[in-house]
Each structure stands twice: as C-alpha cells, then as structure tokens.
Amino acid sequence: MIKPSSIKIMIVLIIGVMIPVISYTVFQFLQQDQNEHLIKTIYERQLNSILFSVNQDSWNQMLSWVSELQPLIRRAGPVPDANRTRRVRRFIAEHPPLHAVFLHGPSGCRFVYGNAVPSARDSASAQADSVRLSALAGSRTAEIRQMVQNARAGYMRPLIVPWQRAHENRKTLLVFSGDGDETLFGIVLNDIRFIDEIVARKFGEMNEGNFVFAVKEKGRDVFWYLPDSDEARPFEKRESLWVLPDLELLVKMTGTTLDELSGKRTRHNLIILLLVNGVLIAGVVNIWRAISKEIRLAQMKTDFVANVSHELRTPLALIRMHAETLELGRVQSKQKMMQYYRTILRESERLGGLIDNILDFSRLEYRNRDYPMESGDLEKLVREVMELHRLRRNGGSAPVRFETQPGMPPVRMNRESVRIALLNLLDNAVKFGGGGKSVRIGLKRDKNDAVLSVKDSGIGVPESEQKKIFEKFYRSANGLSQNRSGSGLGLAIVSHIMQLHSGRVTIRSKPGRGSTFSLHFPLGNSGGTTDV
Ligand code: ADP
Numbered sequence: 001m002i003k004p005s006s007i008k009i010m011i012v013l014i015i016g017v018m019i020p021v022i023s024y025t026v027f028q029f030l031q032q033d034q035n036e037h038l039i040k041t042i043y044e045r046q047l048n049s050i051l052f053s054v055n056q057d058s059w060n061q062m063l064s065w066v067s068e069l070q071p072l073i074r075r076a077g078p079v080p081d082a083n084r085t086r087r088v089r090r091f092i093a094e095h096p097p098l099h100a101v102f103l104h105g106p107s108g109c110r111f112v113y114g115n116a117v118p119s120a121r122d123s124a125s126a127q128a129d130s131v132r133l134s135a136l137a138g139s140r141t142a143e144i145r146q147m148v149q150n151a152r153a154g155y156m157r158p159l160i161v162p163w164q165r166a167h168e169n170r171k172t173l174l175v176f177s178g179d180g181d182e183t184l185f186g187i188v189l190n191d192i193r194f195i196d197e198i199v200a201r202k203f204g205e206m207n208e209g210n211f212v213f214a215v216k217e218k219g220r221d222v223f224w225y226l227p228d229s230d231e232a233r234p235f236e237k238r239e240s241l242w243v244l245p246d247l248e249l250l251v252k253m254t255g256t257t258l259d260e261l262s263g264k265r266t267r268h269n270l271i272i273l274l275l276v277n278g279v280l281i282a283g284v285v286n287i288w289r290a291i292s293k294e295i296r297l298a299q300m301k302t303d304f305v306a307n308v309s310h311e312l313r314t315p316l317a318l319i320r321m322h323a324e325t326l327e328l329g330r331v332q333s334k335q336k337m338m339q340y341y342r343t344i345l346r347e348s349e350r351l352g353g354l355i356d357n358i359l360d361f362s363r364l365e366y367r368n369r370d371y372p373m374e375s376g377d378l379e380k381l382v383r384e385v386m387e388l389h390r391l392r393r394n395g396g397s398a399p400v401r402f403e404t405q406p407g408m409p410p411v412r413m414n415r416e417s418v419r420i421a422l423l424n425l426l427d428n429a430v431k432f433g434g435g436g437k438s439v440r441i442g443l444k445r446d447k448n449d450a451v452l453s454v455k456d457s458g459i460g461v462p463e464s465e466q467k468k469i470f471e472k473f474y475r476s477a478n479g480l481s482q483n484r485s486g487s488g489l490g491l492a493i494v495s496h497i498m499q500l501h502s503g504r505v506t507i508r509s510k511p512g513r514g515s516t517f518s519l520h521f522p523l524g525n526s527g528g529t530t531d532v
Contacts (some may be wrong), residue, residue: 004290011333013284021280025273039262044237045257050206051239054213057202058194059242063156065187069101073185086113097194098187102133105182124422133173136161144175144184151177160245163188172244191244195224196504199241199249211233214250215241233257258439272378303473303488311354315347319338353427357489360420374499375410378418378443378450378521385422386441396434398456400426404443411450411521418519421505424490425454425517434458436516448501449520457514466507470495494519 024032028035072087092098092114102111109130138146140159147159158174170191178185195215203213203225217226224247236251236258253261305422322340332339386400422441431437433456440455461469461476468474472492494517498505502522509515 006288006295009291010288013288017284019283021277028270028273032270033270034265039265040258043258043261047211047237047251048239050211051237051251054199054202054206054249055239055242058198061198062174062189062243065095065098066156066174072426073101073103074179084113089114097197098192099190100188102129102186102188103178103182104137104184105178111188134336138453147175148177148183158186160243163248174243186341188441189243189249192224193242195247200225210254212252212254215247216250218246220246227333297473301473308354308358312351315351318347319344319351357424357493358494373412376413376415378411378413378452379404381415381418382422382443382452385419385426389423391427392516398430398433399438400441402441402443403437405445408445408450409523410442412524413501413521413526417500421494421497422452422454423518424494425519428490428517429454429456429458429515432456432458432515445523446520449522450523451518451520453516453518455514455516460511460513460515461507461509462511469507470505
C-alpha cells in the first residue's frame with residue numbers, strides 16, 4: 001500500500017522536476033521547425049563569413065602590393081629613371097599574379113612588364129596599351145576624379161577595369177591615384193594566376209576538409225577553380241570577388257547540405273533531450289522508491305521499538321511478580337514453588353532469546369561479525385538444535401520430528417548462525433503451528449543443494465505476504481500472528497544468514513494449511529560427490 005507521505009513526495013517530484021522538464025521537451029518538439037531554421041541560419045552565416053574572409057584576404061594582398069610599389073615608382077630624379085624601371089620590373093617578376101605596372105601623366109603613359117627584355121608582344125602591347133589607357137583616362141574622368149578624391153581622404157579604392165585582348169589570357173587593370181606629374185598609376189593583374197595563387201591559397205587555409213570552394217564567372221557556368229573531387233550537389237553560398245568583380249566565390253559543405261546538417265543537428269538535440277528525460281524519470285522513480293523505502297523502514301522501526309518494549313516488558317513483569325511472591329514467602333506448597341521457579345526460568349529464557357535476536361540482527365545488519373566457515377554435518381546440528389529447542393520449550397508444546405536422507409554430504413557453514421536460523425524457523429513453526437500439531441524437520445539433497453526444511457500445519461502465510469515476511473520488522477497483518485509474541489526480525493535474520501552461505505531460504509505455504517520453510521545450502525566442493 002502506498003503511504004500518504006510517499007504520495008506527497010511523488011507530487012513534489014512531479015511538480016518540481018518532471019513537469020518542467022517534460023514541458024521543455026514538448027516545447028522543443030513543437031519548436032523543431034524553428035530550431036532547424038535557426039541552426040540553418042547560423043551555418044549560413046558561417047559560410048558567408050568564410051567567403052568574406054577569402055575576399056578580404058585577396059583584397060589585402062592587392063593593397064599590400066600597391067603599398068610596396070608606391071615607394072618604388074616614386075621618381076628620384078628627372079625622367080627617364082632607369083633604376084626605377086629595374087626595381088619595378090624585379091618586383092613584378094617576384095610576384096607572378098602581377099602582369100605589369102603602369103604610370104600615367106599628362107606627358108604620356110608607360111607600362112613596365114616583368115621581363116628584363118620585353119617580349120615582342122609586350123613591346124607591341126605597351127604601345128597599344130598606352131593608347132588605350134589614355135583613352136580610358138579621357139572617357140572615365142568622373143570616376144577617376146572620385147577615386148583621386150577618395151585616395152586623398154585616405155580611402156584607397158581602385159578603379160577596376162577588364163583589360164583583356166583577343167590573343168591574351170584575361171587581365172584586369174587596377175587604377176590608383178598617383179602623385180607628382182603622374183596622376184595615375186596601377187597594376188595589371190593576371191587574373192588566372194591571381195585566382196590560382198592568392199585565392200586558392202586562402203581556400204587551402206580555410207578548407208580543413210569541411211568545405212568545398214569554387215570560383216566561377218558570374219552568370220555563366222565557366223569555372224576558374226573547382227576541386228577534382230567535387231560532388232554534384234549545388235553550392236550553398238556565393239559572393240562576388242571584390243578584386244575581380246565579374247567572378248564569384250562559391251562554397252558548400254563536404255558530404256552534406258545545410259538542410260541535412262541542420263535537420264541532423266535538431267534531431268540529435270531532441271534525442272539527447274529524450275535521453276536526459278529518460279535518465280531523469282528513472283532518477284525520480286529511484287529517489288521516490290528510496291525515500292518510500294526509508295519512510296517504510298522508519299515506520300517499521302517505530303513499530304519495532306513499541307513491539308520490542310512490549311515484548312521485553314511482559315516476561316520481565318512475570319519474572320518480577322513471581323520472584324516477589326516467592327520472596328514474600330507467600331507460596332507454601334513445594335509444587336507451587338517449583339511452578340513459580342519454572343515460570344521465572346521460562347520467561348528469562350524467552351527474554352534472553354528476544355535479546356539474542358535483537359543483538360544478532362544488529363550484528364548481521366552491520367556485517368561486522370566474523371563468519372568462519374567450516375565443513376560440518378547438518379544432521380548433527382539439527383539434533384543439537386532440537387534438543388536446545390526442547391529444553392527452551394521445557395518439553396511441552398508441539399512434537400518435533402526429524403527425517404533425513406542417509407549419506408548426506410557435509411556442508412560448508414557457520415555452525416553458530418545456522419543454529420540461529422534453524423531455531424528461528426522452529427520457534428515460528430511452533431508459534432504459528434496451530435497449537436500442538438507436529439512440526440517436521442527434513443534434511444535431503446536436491447541436485448547441488450542440501451535442503452533443510454521446517455514444516456508446520458498451522459495458520460500459513462498468504463501468497464501476497466510470502467516475500468514481505470523476510471523483510472526486517474515485518475509482521476503479518478493476520479490477527480492470528482499478531483497475537484503471538486515476536487519482533488519481526490527472525491526471518492530477516494534467517495534470510496541474511498542464508499545469503500552469507502551463498503544459499504537461500506524459500507517458503508511454500510497455503511493459509512490455514514501450514515507452511516514449509518526451506519534452507520538451501522549449496523554443496524559446491526565440500527559436497528562429497530563433485531557435481532560438474
Ligand atoms: P516474528 O516471528 O518475530 O514476528 P519473523 O520474522 O520470524 O518475526 O516472522 C515474520 C512474520 O512471518 C510473522 O510475524 C508471521 O506473520 C509470519 N510467519 C513466520 N513464520 C510463520 C509460520 N511458520 N507460519 C505462519 N506465519 C509465519
């Protein structure tokens with residue numbers, strides 16, 4: 001039966017722990033779509049910031065070339081400055097993504113290429129390029145003016161112009177504000193090499209096996225950079241390349257898509273949440289059980305104290321009363337006197353037994369008792385206990401019979417505690433045995449066990465209580481058994497003792513038809529014949 005205090009604890013646990021956690025779980029389930037969307041947005045932002053970082057790195061690279069070139073192209077003396085040309089040429093040669101550097105002023109336009117001796121094509125280009133550059137400067141004056149103004153305000157942003165010619169690879173002109181009489185200067189980028197060496201290097205740094213990058217022309221399926229092992233899935237994010245604006249950077253995740261990833265993440269979170277719920281519910285149930293058990297135990301202890309004090313008081317009162325009567329010399333007949341002495345003896349023995357039980361129990365409870373095991377003869381032990389029991393009962397009450405199988409093997413046991421166990425069973429059999437009906441002790445071998453049983457024909461134990469009677473302090477609610485003296489410790493002691501023997505105690509019983517309690521001792525190695 002569940003006690004009201006247990007119900008209170010359960011209510012507190014449900015309201016305090018389970019309802020909040022379960023509500024949170026349900027809330028998370030309902031929010032699943034929103035969570036998925038949120039996770040997807042977070043991943044999208046991550047991809048965007050990766051592309052941003054590639055873009056910024058390329059941009060900074062371009063600016064760093066410009067700032068390194070500026071002191072090199074500043075004129076030291078009157079034109080032409082051969083040293084200057086040599087320095088610039090070396091710089092271009094050392095940086096393959098740079099194709100050429102140009103200077104443009106009112107007096108004309110000059111291109112410097114990487115090669116020491118310009119190729120025939122470069123020489124021809126220089127001529128044509130100067131013309132084109134002058135034309136460009138003439139046609140885009142407003143943009144150039146804006147750029148120069150920005151540069152003076154400290155904001156360096158080049159005018160970016162495609163510079164391709166039919167027979168050449170693609171190139172791009174980055175036009176900056178110049179100083180002195182060369183109003184403009186700039187660099188000609190080799191687009192392909194810029195992608196291969198600057199952008200791809202940054203991809204390599206960012207990759208870490210998690211992302212797939214590409215560079216392609218805007219609006220056309222022409223890829224400038226694409227890893228060999230590309231899977232067919234579409235790219236998740238794209239961003240215009242700042243330095244070469246008609247190209248775009250693309251990125252996706254290796255082996256998965258944003259939808260897959262966010263779905264998986266949400267599912268994982270939910271599974272973890274469910275597991276946490278499971279653990280929590282198991283924890284709450286365990287706590288509840290442990291607390292209920294403690295409450296039951298505390299209740300039993302209170303009952304026990306009341307019980308024991310009553311049990312101790314009854315024999316004590318009898319002893320005292322009889323002793324006082326004897327002392328006052330009120331008992332005249334020798335026969336009556338003997339009867340008084342016997343009562344005193346019986347009651348003091350009963351008192352002793354009860355105290356023994358309580359002490360045995362507390363020793364067993366704290367396991368600090370030494371249990372030396374030795375090989376022993378159960379039959380002999382039974383006969384000793386029967387004798388002891390007879391003396392304790394003063395020869396009266398129910399007759400006890402003993403049947404044994406011949407040739408029983410010795411058993412490993414602690415004689416003292418088996419004696420206590422058997423005495424307890426015997427006491428119970430007599431106590432609950434239906435007044436004077438015989439009690440039978442049996443000893444036999446059953447497979448690998450030696451089985452010692454005590455059978456009575458008394459009130460029996462209902463099935464629902466057959467487990468509980470082995471719990472400490474438990475006494476059957478049955479009115480008949482409540483009328484008998486006892487502490488509710490006897491069978492708990494028996495069960496404990498059998499555990500210490502690696503054995504067990506079992507009961508077969510029907511209310512009104514009697515009970516058989518059996519002690520099973522494993523025979524193991526000391527069991528005479530060795531069963532394999
Ligand atoms: P106690 O005998 O001191 O009450 P036990 O632990 O020995 O404590 O027994 C617990 C309960 O089990 C008893 O109160 C009784 O209800 C029941 N019981 C034990 N032995 C028997 C038996 N032989 N026949 C019927 N009921 C029994």
